[in-house]
Structure formats: structure tokens, C-alpha cells
Amino acid sequence: MVESMILFLLSQLASQPALLPASLPVVRVGTYSYPLYDRRVALEPLAAMIERVSGRSTQIVLLDTPDALADAVCSGDVDVAMTNLGAFVKIRSCPEVKAIAVLDTPSAVLDTYRGVLISRRDVGVATLDELAARAGGLHYSEVLPGSTSGALVQRAILRSVKTKPSSFLSVRQAGTHDAALDDLLTGRSEVAAVAEEPWRNLLAKYPALAAQLHLLWRSEPLPVGPVVCKHSLRTSCDAIQSALLGPSGGDVAGSLSNGWRETEGAIRFRAYDPASYDAFRAE
Template identity: 40%
Template sequence: MRLLRLAMVLLFASLPLHAAERAAVIATYAYARYDRAAALQPLATVLGEALGQAVQVRVLESPRALAAALREGSVDLAVTNTFVYLAVRGDAHLQPLAVFDVPAATLDAYRGVLLARRDRVTLTTLRLTDRPLRYAQVIPGSTSGGLVQDLFLAASGVNGSTQLHARYSGTHEAALADLQQDRADVAALADAPWQAAQRASTAGDVVELWRSPPIPPGPMVCRDAGRIDCAQARALLLNLQHKAPDALAAVVAAWSEAAGATRLVPVREPAYDALTAGFADAAAGRAVLEKLL
């Protein structure tokens, strides 16, 4: 037993310092179409080598869970969506490091739509209904499949808590299918599947009530005083296209809103402020956003 203890001590002493420390965590949220754990592993490896720090990957069940983990400090660096960033950007302990520099065509395509069953729901009936309508969204915390539509509805005078009964379909395509197959009266989803259905003449008995402006992608967010040096991580991310292009490509491939991005750039805050521009009163817009988040 004494020899075993001695062997364990010697083995521990032979490990690099960063391997003996608690690993830093880079995290994101799950989406059915992508293996995001595999997509983040090359970036985690590059960060670990550059920072001399063990880095592990975590994939949480939803954007809401990712936002909560960032706030509570169990995540050091996160690849977010717009919903998550809006939820955490008021936290003084968190800072955005970089965001995908997407081509104009990708940015223009990243929108949300609000759809309804034809001849059943209009914006007027949404405002006046006295019974909750079945409302298909994508996943809790989806930006293009829930948040932007909820902001629009609130600005239009619709009380989502009493006039809409939300259900989560899992993917944007599934939300559209729920509407087409009469499992929902209204649906929130990204514009791309809706455009594809129209091109293929498979839209069925569905009409568009509203289409959002382009949505900026969510940035990578770092926690101050965590297990990753945020300044070093920012410098690495902003040069990732030169230092580790394969790691960048792996992340881009797992986020449809990042399609075509070849680099990361500093975050521009006005793009996120514009998401509540539909409210005549800025304070009212912030209050609704806080409630939704």
C-alpha cells in the first residue's frame, strides 16, 4: 500500500501543472442537427496549448442553460447565440471577445419569421384572441425561432403569457411541420426553412405574418477572473484564421448563422441594441426583453 501511494504521488508530480489543475470550460448549447462537442474540440485544443491550461468542452441542453452557466461561473468561455448574449451582456463579470464576420448574404438570410395557418390567424386576431393559440417555437432560448418573434409580438400589443401557449418543436423545420400539420396555430422559426418550402411549393396552408430584420450572430463570451485569461483568448480568437484555420472552420460549420465566415472580429454593440428598436419607448423594450430572457 505504501508503494502504491508513493507511485501515485510520483505520477501526479510528473503531470504538467495545467493538467493537475481544474480544467477550464468552453461551452455552447445543443442543437439536433450538429455535433457541437466535436465542433468545439479543435478550438479547445488550440486554446489549451496557447494558454497552457487544460480546456474541456461542454454542451448544455439549451441557450437558457448556457446563459445560466455563464452567470453562475461554471463556464469560462461560451459560443453563444444572440439570445444568450442579450441575456448576459449586462453582467459586469462577462465580456464579449469576438463574433463571426459573416458575409452580407449570410447576415441577410439570418432572420426569423412568424407564420400562421391560412384564414385562421392574423395579427389582428392575435391581438384580440381570448383563448390561447398553439404557438410552435424551436427550443427554449432560440433567437430566430422564438425571441425575435416574441419581441415583435410584445411591441404589437400581444400578451404572450395569456394569448399564446408555447410548445417546442426541436428544430426550425419541425416547427414549420407542426404548423403545416395543424399541431400549431402560429409558429416561430428561421426564415431559411420557410423560403425553402416556398421554393419547393410545399408551404401548404401557411402564411407569413412577419419577417424580422437581419439578426446579428451571437459572440464568444468570456468570464473575467475565470480559468481562461480573457485578454489572451481575445487575441487568439481575433487571429484564429491565421493560427488555427481548421479550428475556426469546425466551429463555423456547426452554426448555420455563421455560414461563410472566415474570421472573427470585435463585437459591435449597436447591432444588438437594434433588436428592441420596435418599441417606441426604449425602457419598455428593455423591460420586455428582460422578461423574455
């Protein structure tokens, strides 16, 4: 009877999932929030994979902006992160940080991942040179600090005509691309930095409203931000990289791709290629 009870208890213990050691430091997995996507859900398969690879518990961390995410990775407050280009150009110069994988996004999606500068047609600004000359009297909207297609690339083209956001009468952080477009349509701003896709959607669905606006500039296709890992006692970046680039990375890729407009449809990761990012720099 006693032996039967012992065997029963042992079988019950064996059937329970293994608990990760509570004494080991937690691996913090992070990104930045965006109102249109539940990025905590998008990160969950990545966090689960890291637990399997590292044998450590994970904690999902959501920062307010790409710039805040970059600061958290560089300071060691986030160990593994899904970035955008804006965050990555700041992160890559930080010590002990490594880009470990990039979502292999379909080429048709990548071709639409561009930034644009748009002005109100009634302002009469038709070129970048005219924009530079009149910036001091205009209100400017961008999406949020560190947004790739709604701030970063537009700041780069503004520098080419010796202008920057602080040259404008005011700068507004709209929060989303659609909100930045709405700033133009409602008169809160005369110039806005947004991704091309919302602009194309406005052209297709509301041509009369789009006719009130003027396309000043359109970027080339942009690379998506990589997954990065900060080397420390709590992270095994090489092991995490191998898992992402291997067969088990597919579930993680599919979930992450649903959290970003520019990565939609990715089902696997590919190796990070530094040359794709050489043209971009932090301010």
C-alpha cells in the same frame, strides 16, 4: 553503455507531447446542443486553442438550450462560450463576462438570418393585430427557449402588439425550426416562430404545403452571437481574444461556422461591436 541508455531515454521524453498540469483548474468551453449539428466537434479547435494560450486543460460542455448556456456562463459553470443572440442578450448583463470576438459571416448568409411568424391560412389571421386579438384561442409553437430566430425576435414583435407567448392557449417547444413548421402543417399549432430559411425551403420544395400557411411577419437581418469569456483565475480573456482575432483564429472560425446555420462560410473572426446588439434585450 549507460550513457547511451540515458541519452536514449532523454530523447524519448523530449519527443513526447507536453502534458498540461493536472493541478490547474480546467477551462470549461461551452455552447448549447442542436439536433442538426455536432457542436462538440465544432468546439474542439476552440478548446485546443485555449489550451495552447492558457496552458490549462479544457472540458467541452454542451447545454440543452441557449437559456441554459446563459445561466451556466453567468454562474461560472462555463468559462468560454460560443453563443447565439438569444443567449448573449442574457449573458451581457452578467458580471465579469466579456464578448471577445464574432464570426465574420458572409453578408449573403447574414441577409438570410431572419425570424418569421407564420400562421395557418385556414385560421384567418392575416395581421399582427388580428393575432393579438385572437391569441387566447390559438396554439403557438417556437423552437426552444433562447432561440434567436425561432423565439427571441418573435417575442419582441409580439410585445409591440401587447402580446406574449403566455397569451396563447398553449405554447409548444418544437425543438427545431423544421419541427415548428411541421406543427403548423399537422395542426398541432396555428401559429409558429421559425427562422426564415426553413420557411423559404418549404416554399421552394413544397409549394402546395406552403400555400396552407401565411407569413405574418419577417424580421430584419439578425446579428450572430459572439464568443464570450468570463474573467476568472482560470481564464485569460485578453489572450484568448488576441488569438481568435489573429491569424491562428481561422481554423477555429471555420470549425465553429460549421456548427450554426447562421454562420456558414465564416473563415475568420472580427471584433465585437456593441452597437450591433443594442436593439435586443432579454425578457
